[in-house]
Amino acid sequence: MSKLDEWIRLRIASEDEAIQSLILYVQDNIEQESPLYHRLLLNSDNVLIDNDLLLHPLPAPIKQSVQMEQELEGAFKISQLRKIQSSLQNQAPSGVIMLVDMLGFLTNLQEMNDGYLKHGRYYRERISTKKLAPFRVPDFDENNEFVNWKLWLVAQLLQILELISTQSCIPSIHALLEYQQIFESPNCTRIDNCVTRASFNIVHLWIDDIVQQTNDNEKSNPWKEFLFG
Structure with missing residues (x-):
């Protein structure tokens, strides 16, 4: 909260x-x-x-430009994000991983031939600590730097949803205030002051409709699975 x-x-x-x-x-x-x-x-x-x-x-807006189609080819698919989630979950189930290990994980993905990053951005761009700076966990360890790989994964999901849909993946102030009221409601069950997955699953997120527009034929919402995976 x-x-x-x-x-x-x-x-x-x-x-x-x-x-x-x-x-x-x-x-x-x-x-x-x-x-x-x-x-x-x-x-x-x-x-x-x-x-x-x-x-x-004015002329009607272009629904999907050539540049967008090219970007879509270079983005992760949700099915690929699921595989990445599974690998990171096994390596760091807490959701926090050392920066050097995360860099090594992404570097290894580049060298794999299973389609993870066949056309992905990280395949074309140099892996660097700068790209992971927004996901660092401050004051977690005095001797080592750590990053939150779950936040990184959610960021990749939002990027692909922005490309797939014409809608914005950024929630409005109204939506955020509505979620705040829902999560503060007595009907929202908690364990150790954390919202349970059952309570979170019934909340309709602003990106739920966008997720259903993907071409991966995904029936569930990976956003929620990333948070509670």
């Missing part, structure tokens, strides 16, 4: 900063007498309003 509270706080702060940045941008353009262009969604159609307030319908 503390991580969810922190996420909500950061999201609200970032949206406030974005609004303030837009205010300053508009104010600066007005002071310099520069034209302002706005993109507006009107009756589900993209419309451009110019400085003369004339409406010009």
